[in-house]
Amino acid sequence: MSMSTIMKIMIVDDHDMVRLGLSTYLSLESGIEVIAEATNGREALEVLEGLKVNNLPFPDLILMDLMMPEMDGIATTQEAIIRYPDMKIIILTSFLEDDKVMEGIQAGAVSYVLKSVSSEELVYAINGAFRGMPVMNTEVSQALSRGIRQMSASKDDNGLTVREREVLMLIAEGKANKEIAEELFISIKTVKTHVSNLLMKLDVEDRTQLAIYVHRKGWAG
Amino acid sequence: MSMSTIMKIMIVDDHDMVRLGLSTYLSLESGIEVIAEATNGREALEVLEGLKVNNLPFPDLILMDLMMPEMDGIATTQEAIIRYPDMKIIILTSFLEDDKVMEGIQAGAVSYVLKSVSSEELVYAINGAFRGMPVMNTEVSQALSRGIRQMSASKDDNGLTVREREVLMLIAEGKANKEIAEELFISIKTVKTHVSNLLMKLDVEDRTQLAIYVHRKGWAG
DNA sequence: AACTTCCTCCGCCTTGAGACTGAGCATGTT
């Protein structure tokens, strides 16, 4: 793989050992040079700004972790793409969550790669991203298509109204109808109406299953 | 740090890049040699057995990830410690969960280290473990003491019996009492008794909160 | 003006959930 230019890469990950391992390994690859690192999103933006104003070598591509303290990968990607539009970003994460894949791509990442890929695949993805040819695992692309299908199939979410979503969240916190009524300043009757609508719309049988639904979706802490 | 002997290490992690990064980095450390790798627990045990029967160099210490396909770090640690009692195991994980720390230590791991530690700290932990001096992050030791406090406060876990835990899990799947009764071949009355006991023991008000409890604990998929 | 959607609320009714009390049986412990 003879590329005339050297790819300058930045690694953003809160795990010291992932960062160190990646940079150690990637530095051995010909054509790749790790020129910057950061442990979270905020730091990454600061580092980038520092490189910019001091006219130092600027990364062509960022390997960005999703879950980080201070500022996560999605938000950082969004911000970074706005500030430096010609910089590529590959989101690198441990988990496959359909929603996150969508968000990541929407935020402007060219690629979304699971940490479980082999190191060869990662290098391949980096090379691809550098040339504007996004590469992603088959699992990721499947997740993406699932996400798109869900999106087009069910409008924006599930067709839940604002009020219904509020009630749903309170149910997911274990609140009883009476408590929900007091919290939302409405009558128990109204709460029951919303609950019935939720049961119908989400196609489940009782409030316990509603709570489980929310937690499975990862909407709750 | 001049040690006469070289520490032979095995790395067990399903993430190619963690494994590769770690081994690349640790190999640069004097006194540490990475002699084996595996991508999950089952594979790790197979590799160890292979080394044993062929009289090949055997690891003094394993860096073991917690969350892995096939067989997780806890189960693998338990099994490995039984088969090779003089081998040390350091559990290496992304997450801090009080329960898991307890389980890990109980399983026989000498140390429990977060992946967020710096690489120097990791080397320090490895050296410590090698000499029988367990090292762990302050966060981890805090989690451990929390776990112990809970333990002494509330018997062993929550004091749940086998049957109660079965009922709890079915509730967390959204099953009604009747369904649970049929699934466990007991009467609804008995299910109700178990549910009442669960509500009392876990100090919550209804089955929905039981389901939420389980999901928050991460006991459900 | 007609229509739809959302939020609100009512009464009536059935059923499931859960509390309380009490009890039989098997196991293992002291």
Next chain:
DNA sequence: AACATGCTCAGTCTCAAGGCGGAGGAAGTT
């Protein structure tokens, strides 16, 4: 033998949950 624990089941009772049908007002759409 006495005791504790876990699993089982029963009856009774209260109340929250949820279905069903109806309805009014606010807001935006066609």
